[in-house]
Amino acid sequence: MQPRPQSSACVAEGYAAAVDWYGPARKGDQEKLAEWCSTVGPPIIEPAPAAYFARAQGAEALTVVSWNVHGGSGDLFGLIERELDLPCRDGQPAVGTSFEHFVLVLQEVYRRSSDVPRVGARSTIPKQLKEEASPGERVDVVEVARRCGLSLFYVPSMRNGDREYEDGREDRGNAILSTLPLSDPIAIEIPFEAQRRVAAATTVHSVAGDSLRFVSVHLDVASSMLRVLRTGNSTRQRQGLGLLDALAELEAARADPTGDCGLLYCYPECPPGSPPRYHIATLAAGDFNTWSARETVIKHYYRHFPQSPAWDGLPTRASYPTDFIFFRESAEGRVRLVEGSHRRLDDQHGSDHFARIARLEFPR
Amino acid sequence: MLAALAAAAFAPRTAIAQEGSDWAQVAGGALGLYSGAVLGTLGGTVPCSQTLAGVDCVRVSGALGGVVAAIGGVHLGGVDEDAVASAARGAGYGLLIGAAAGFALQRSVQRLGWSEVAAGAIIGSAFGASARGAAIGLAAGTALGTVLYWAVPSFDLPNSIGVAVAGMALGGISSWVIRGVEGHPDAADEGPVVLSFTLSL
Numbered sequence: 001m002q003p004r005p006q007s008s009a010c011v012a013e014g015y016a017a018a019v020d021w022y023g024p025a026r027k028g029d030q031e032k033l034a035e036w037c038s039t040v041g042p043p044i045i046e047p048a049p050a051a052y053f054a055r056a057q058g059a060e061a062l063t064v065v066s067w068n069v070h071g072g073s074g075d076l077f078g079l080i081e082r083e084l085d086l087p088c089r090d091g092q093p094a095v096g097t098s099f100e101h102f103v104l105v106l107q108e109v110y111r112r113s114s115d116v117p118r119v120g121a122r123s124t125i126p127k128q129l130k131e132e133a134s135p136g137e138r139v140d141v142v143e144v145a146r147r148c149g150l151s152l153f154y155v156p157s158m159r160n161g162d163r164e165y166e167d168g169r170e171d172r173g174n175a176i177l178s179t180l181p182l183s184d185p186i187a188i189e190i191p192f193e194a195q196r197r198v199a200a201a202t203t204v205h206s207v208a209g210d211s212l213r214f215v216s217v218h219l220d221v222a223s224s225m226l227r228v229l230r231t232g233n234s235t236r237q238r239q240g241l242g243l244l245d246a247l248a249e250l251e252a253a254r255a256d257p258t259g260d261c262g263l264l265y266c267y268p269e270c271p272p273g274s275p276p277r278y279h280i281a282t283l284a285a286g287d288f289n290t291w292s293a294r295e296t297v298i299k300h301y302y303r304h305f306p307q308s309p310a311w312d313g314l315p316t317r318a319s320y321p322t323d324f325i326f327f328r329e330s331a332e333g334r335v336r337l338v339e340g341s342h343r344r345l346d347d348q349h350g351s352d353h354f355a356r357i358a359r360l361e362f363p364r
Numbered sequence: 365m366l367a368a369l370a371a372a373a374f375a376p377r378t379a380i381a382q383e384g385s386d387w388a389q390v391a392g393g394a395l396g397l398y399s400g401a402v403l404g405t406l407g408g409t410v411p412c413s414q415t416l417a418g419v420d421c422v423r424v425s426g427a428l429g430g431v432v433a434a435i436g437g438v439h440l441g442g443v444d445e446d447a448v449a450s451a452a453r454g455a456g457y458g459l460l461i462g463a464a465a466g467f468a469l470q471r472s473v474q475r476l477g478w479s480e481v482a483a484g485a486i487i488g489s490a491f492g493a494s495a496r497g498a499a500i501g502l503a504a505g506t507a508l509g510t511v512l513y514w515a516v517p518s519f520d521l522p523n524s525i526g527v528a529v530a531g532m533a534l535g536g537i538s539s540w541v542i543r544g545v546e547g548h549p550d551a552a553d554e555g556p557v558v559l560s561f562t563l564s565l
Contacts, residue, residue: 227479292520
């Protein structure tokens with residue numbers, strides 16, 4: 001992986017200058033990704049949540065939910081109200097008594113906008129997601145963030161069908177929404193296998209000023225059979241390790257402004273026998289589309305995220321364990337995963353995936 | 365290599381003697397290498413996907429399968445031309461059947477493209493070149509995978525499919541070794557073994 005050149009066709013077309021881009025170094029990947037990228041709209045960054053969240057309780061902990069929403073199927077308002085105690089469907093958010101700050105790490109959210117370019121039918125436009133009847137109103141991620149007063153970082157990966165609506169066209173991708181401010185938005189294009197996938201990464205700042213990076217991940221289900229034969233079934237391994245490479249580059253780029261690498265922080269190059277020390281705590285979560293919790297890519301993520309909660313044995317999509325939350329502490333250890341807090345939600349809220357939830361605390 | 369295989373496949377059966385020759389060794393080695401490498405790669409995909417090594421493990425599986433079956437093929441060609449010709453015919457039938465299956469799949473599943481037809485042809489020809497061994501291995505692997513699926517709670521469906529495919533690979537590669545050692549054709553006088561099965565992924 002490498003920082004994406006700013007001359008790239010995808011980045012040049014009016015994309016937010018505030019977003020840093022990372023992408024694979026391989027030319028073949030870059031060409032495919034650029035083809036797909038030309039069909040989607042720009043990323044969206046709304047860094048500040050509504051002002052009343054700054055006065056809310058719960059500065060010592062943070063709830064994180066990772067969920068594949070499946071386009072318009074998942075009832076985001078319902079999940080936010082019932083699981084996170086923030087009714088906001090009507091655009092009048094009411095912070096409940098048990099409210100705690102939260103971060104939503106979402107996959108397969110859609111956005112409808114006239115910013116999504118009008119392009120003719122082409123092979124790089126996948127079909128619209130086949131949605132079940134949603135228990136709630138079909139609302140795009142931008143509108144959810146607006147009505148609930150949440151900060152938002154959305155990065156489209158691909159179009160959500162080629163249908164024209166009165167108010168524009170749809171694309172879909174990964175997003176991070178929060179009641180806390182966001183900064184340092186980064187779009188990480190992962191190696192191309194079957195469809196364009198872009199991980200969304202951003203830093204969330206707690207009320208007390210602690211920083212924590214969140215990454216929303218979605219890997220491909222499978223490549224073509226011919227590619228499986230040619231590459232030895234490398235789809236998710238190549239995509240997952242590509243993202244780990246990008247996160248390593250991010251660490252190197254962000255961690256060492258004063259040249260103290262090796263003393264405070266070291267990653268990926270640490271002295272022999274020394275475990276990695278990260279400059280910022282990172283939580284990577286999402287839909288890894290795995291058949292098994294023992295898959296190669298999952299094993300690698302557990303190695304790179306040593307404080308991750310263990311898998312609870314429960315599937316999140318049909319009988320498959322597709323969704324995971326991975327976590328690693330920073331060298332300072334100012335953010336920790338609350339032991340026993342990780343679980344699968346019991347309600348799918350209309351999506352074809354169950355969400356995973358965990359709590360993080362900021363010990364003093 | 366292709367010329368050697370084609371000559372073996374389409375040579376009149378009366379002209380083929382039950383003894384080895386140089387060209388049959390070359391053709392047998394090439395066919396074994398191809399069939400073993402494809403079957404080894406396929407057989408390694410699911411078991412290897414459960415290891416940290418992942419793709420590297422699949423590559424080793426494919427390389428090992430290719431080398432072992434190639435050695436078996438060279439031995440076979442040295443003792444029995446007819447067996448190599450039979451394997452080449454099996455590969456040809458497998459190619460056609462595999463391509464047809466890939467085409468049917470491509471027409472029925474929207475996101476699949478023509479590469480599935482090519483993949484079907486490649487897998488079919490590799491299977492056909494060692495049809496009896498691969499079929500026996502597939503049957504045994506399917507039986508074992510089914511038993512493990514019902515008996516062991518943590519043994520999920522992908523694993524049982526993996527055991528079935530690994531069984532097919534092991535059976536196919538083993539058949540090259542066994543034929544090379546024993547020096548007799550695999551169903552040479554009985555025509556191709558045609559199996560009908562559905563693999564649900």
